Amino acid sequence: MRAAFRFLVPLLVLLALVAYAASELMIRQAHRWAERDLSARSRLVLASAREGLSGRLAAGDRVRTRQILDEMVRDERLLGARVCGPGAEPPLRTAAFPPELACDRLPLRAPGATHDAVVGLPGGTVHLSVLPIGADDGEVLGDLVLVHDMSYLDRRAAETRKTTFVAFALVGLLAAASTLLASRFSWLSWTAELRRLLAAPFHSLGGAAPAASRTFQPVLADVRELVSRLASEEVSGGGGRWSAERLRNVLRTRLHGEGVVVVANREPYIHERAADGSVRVVYPASGLVTALEPVMRACSGTWVAHGSGSADRDTVDAHDRVRVPPGEESYALRRVWLSEQEERGYYYGFSNEGLWPLCHVAHTRPEFRAADWEQYRRVNARFAAVVAEEAPGPDAVILVQDYHFALLPRMLRQRLPRATILAFWHIPWPNAERFGICPWERELLDGLLGSSIVGFHTQAHCNNFLESVDRFLESRIDRERQAVVMGGRETLVRPYPISIEWPARWLAGLPSAERCRADYRRELGLPADALLGVGVDRLDYTKGIVERLQAVERLLDRFPEFRGRFFFAQLASPSRTLIETYRRLNDEVERVAASINARFGNGGPGPILLMRRHHEPPDIFRAYRAADVCYVSSLHDGMNLVAKEFVSARDDLRGVLVLSRFTGAARELAEALVVNPYDLEEASSALAAALSMAPEEQEQRMRALRGMVAEFNVYRWAGRILLDATRLRQRERLSVRLSDAWRSGEPGRGGDSGPPDEDVHR
Ligand code: G6P
Numbered sequence: 152m153r154a155a156f157r158f159l160v161p162l163l164v165l166l167a168l169v170a171y172a173a174s175e176l177m178i179r180q181a182h183r184w185a186e187r188d189l190s191a192r193s194r195l196v197l198a199s200a201r202e203g204l205s206g207r208l209a210a211g212d213r214v215r216t217r218q219i220l221d222e223m224v225r226d227e228r229l230l231g232a233r234v235c236g237p238g239a240e241p242p243l244r245t246a247a248f249p250p251e252l253a254c255d256r257l258p259l260r261a262p263g264a265t266h267d268a269v270v271g272l273p274g275g276t277v278h279l280s281v282l283p284i285g286a287d288d289g290e291v292l293g294d295l296v297l298v299h300d301m302s303y304l305d306r307r308a309a310e311t312r313k314t315t316f317v318a319f320a321l322v323g324l325l326a327a328a329s330t331l332l333a334s335r336f337s338w339l340s341w342t343a344e345l346r347r348l349l350a351a352p353f354h355s356l357g358g359a360a361p362a363a364s365r366t367f368q369p370v371l372a373d374v375r376e377l378v379s380r381l382a383s384e385e386v387s388g389g390g391g392r393w394s395a396e397r398l399r400n401v402l403r404t405r406l407h408g409e410g411v412v413v414v415a416n417r418e419p420y421i422h423e424r425a426a427d428g429s430v431r432v433v434y435p436a437s438g439l440v441t442a443l444e445p446v447m448r449a450c451s452g453t454w455v456a457h458g459s460g461s462a463d464r465d466t467v468d469a470h471d472r473v474r475v476p477p478g479e480e481s482y483a484l485r486r487v488w489l490s491e492q493e494e495r496g497y498y499y500g501f502s503n504e505g506l507w508p509l510c511h512v513a514h515t516r517p518e519f520r521a522a523d524w525e526q527y528r529r530v531n532a533r534f535a536a537v538v539a540e541e542a543p544g545p546d547a548v549i550l551v552q553d554y555h556f557a558l559l560p561r562m563l564r565q566r567l568p569r570a571t572i573l574a575f576w577h578i579p580w581p582n583a584e585r586f587g588i589c590p591w592e593r594e595l596l597d598g599l600l601g602s603s604i605v606g607f608h609t610q611a612h613c614n615n616f617l618e619s620v621d622r623f624l625e626s627r628i629d630r631e632r633q634a635v636v637m638g639g640r641e642t643l644v645r646p647y648p649i650s651i652e653w654p655a656r657w658l659a660g661l662p663s664a665e666r667c668r669a670d671y672r673r674e675l676g677l678p679a680d681a682l683l684g685v686g687v688d689r690l691d692y693t694k695g696i697v698e699r700l701q702a703v704e705r706l707l708d709r710f711p712e713f714r715g716r717f718f719f720a721q722l723a724s725p726s727r728t729l730i731e732t733y734r735r736l737n738d739e740v741e742r743v744a745a746s747i748n749a750r751f752g753n754g755g756p757g758p759i760l761l762m763r764r765h766h767e768p769p770d771i772f773r774a775y776r777a778a779d780v781c782y783v784s785s786l787h788d789g790m791n792l793v794a795k796e797f798v799s800a801r802d803d804l805r806g807v808l809v810l811s812r813f814t815g816a817a818r819e820l821a822e823a824l825v826v827n828p829y830d831l832e833e834a835s836s837a838l839a840a841a842l843s844m845a846p847e848e849q850e851q852r853m854r855a856l857r858g859m860v861a862e863f864n865v866y867r868w869a870g871r872i873l874l875d876a877t878r879l880r881q882r883e884r885l886s887v888r889l890s891d892a893w894r895s896g897e898p899g900r901g902g903d904s905g906p907p908d909e910d911v912h913r
Contacts (some may be wrong), residue, residue, distance in 0.1 A: 236293020496526025
């Protein structure tokens with residue numbers, strides 16, 4: 152847009168100059184034509200009156216001569232006529248003849264010669280023709296002076312100037328408008344293109360889809376898939392937007408009010424003892440908690456998790472349970488205590504030094520140690536025992552969360568054969584080759600296949616999982632139904648892109664975005680008009696925090712106009728700090744931030760504001776609302792809910808999301824500026840584009856993003872999983888009844904052999 156203005160200003164100046172020159176040219180030409188015309192008229196006037204005039208003049212008949220002159224000036228443009236010469240004294244002239252044009256002051260070339268001139272008088276410009284009046288014998292009797300009014304030409308000139316300027320101004324405006332539109336369109340062309348592509352599932356576009364522009368391009372195939380899924384759900388009687396109420400209804404009507412049990416390593420509320428002995432509740436930095444907590448509020452039931460807070464033991468009842476959320480208790484949190492050795496092996500070791508780097512393509516080598524594996528198995532078994540205790544009955548619905556519990560579904564299946572076990576993997580699933588690095592790849596796959604459904608964020612992760620099963624286990628894969636059949640049981644493998652609650656409850660107590668903007672800048676010591684970027688993460692190497700800071704540095708290198716004007720607030724919660732890689736990352740982030748600040752600080756604090764501490768959600772939402780741009784630069788991320796939270800925080804429809812294409816979120820949030828975080832040129836260009844984006848475009852994009860997140864919210868995520876689970880349960884029950892009937896009604900067919908495996912869940 153700025154470039155467009157740089158082009159427009161000289162264009163408008165040029166147009167004004169051209170307009171001026173053109174109008175002057177036209178006026179001069181009109182004058183020339185008028186002079187020629189008036190000279191010819193004067194000669195005509197004289198020709199028609201010559202005889203009478205010369206006769207009367209020769210006869211010295213002043214009265215008649217004057218009458219002839221008066222007749223001549225009936226022509227409306229003839230201002231006056233006079234005769235100069237020997238017989239014309241005292242002056243012989245018409246009444247309106249300009250007194251300034253006395254005979255002795257006429258610009259005569261030579262007596263008796265024809266002469267035309269244009270003379271400026273106080274009353275306006277006049278055209279003067281001096282024409283000799285000849286007698287029949289050739290003697291010159293005097294000069295006829297005819298004065299034509301030319302002031303109409305001045306009026307015409309003024310009009311010509313005005314019209315030309317108006318015409319050129321219109322041309323200029325049109326040029327300006329089309330240039331701005333063209334430049335604007337170049338930013339939005341991909342959006343239009345996307346819309347066209349998105350229309351494909353509905354309108355069945357024939358042939359190949361048109362190639363999309365490469366500018367910050369979203370992952371079109373996934374967005375299209377998502378929208379077509381939404382459309383098909385609507386066709387099959389969706390029932391409007393998903394909400395906590397609608398989710399509760401599903402539980403009540405389809406699952407007969409059975410409360411669900413969620414198992415996740417991280418608990419939604421951590422009780423910590425402060426230095427003064429008081430207990431405070433901490434809301435952990437975890438995408439999993441962000442997503443699941445609102446679901447549990449809606450569903451009630453029990454959340455089973457590791458009790459990791461220093462005051463956790465002091466706040467539970469005799470059964471290690473505590474009702475949460477504090478103050479608005481709606482579900483139970485059941486805490487499981489782990490020894491230091493268990494936590495080191497299961498959480499830090501196998502989960503976070505083994506599986507985490509294995510599943511994320513972020514170039515950190517996974518570490519697999521037999522001792523850690525042992526603890527992992529042990530802790531999974533301990534959780535299985537606790538969950539079985541918490542299950543409301545044999546048909547319980549159990550949601551097993553994430554990579555900490557790959558073995559749990561199988562262990563639960565052994566304890567609760569009729570339960571509906573849904574496992575959700577919150578991080579990416581690698582391809583089979585990479586997954587094969589893990590020495591216990593078979594056990595992990597087999598553990599997960601104890602579930603009724605295994606869910607991932609994206610279809611690509613489902614495909615990788617099926618490919619891994621195919622490579623490492625003896626099983627039958629039904630590609631059409633996306634299911635694995637093993638040992639007589641079927642497990643569906645499905646994509647369920649996770650999301651956040653809508654509307655975000657943290658917004659309720661916050662001031663307006665405008666207020667947050669002003670307050671936040673003041674608190675950070677920034678000028679009121681500073682441009683602000685924000686990043687919100689756990690300090691994790693998968694989040695691309697170093698690359699993000701480098702993109703800011705590149706922005707300031709390439710676009711000096713942002714130096715001293717743009718600041719980037721990085722809210723970073725320390726995470727998994729017992730692991731060496733995380734400690735190294737912490738130092739690296741600090742070093743990079745310090746070096747950028749030293750380069751661009753100009754004696755002041757510098758552009759990077761690194762805030763390494765735990766941030767509670769209201770603080771984070773204030774930062775989102777204060778920012779001009781939020782940059783999510785993950786090198787690899789299952790979904791990334793920061794991107795969605797930023798969108799949910801911007802009810803003012805302002806702010807731009809710059810989003811890594813390696814997040815699951817990029818597959819849904821097409822109106823973000825989607826970038827490759829490794830490509831610092833692209834990332835810094837996107838930041839510059841975001842910071843220069845017109846408010847109307849921000850609004851347009853943010854409205855579309857908000858529509859998407861509102862529609863694909865976390866209630867919908869949970870609702871879809873639960874609805875799929877109920878369908879599966881109905882089929883399972885039906886097949887049990889059928890197989891009972893088979894055994895009792897048709898003994899001749901082989902007694903208890905039953906129908907073949909693959910028919911069981913059809
Ligand atoms: C990711 C994982 C979650 C985890 C969160 C925070 O989002 O998928 O399971 O809770 O990181 O990590 P932490 O190790 O602190 O629980």
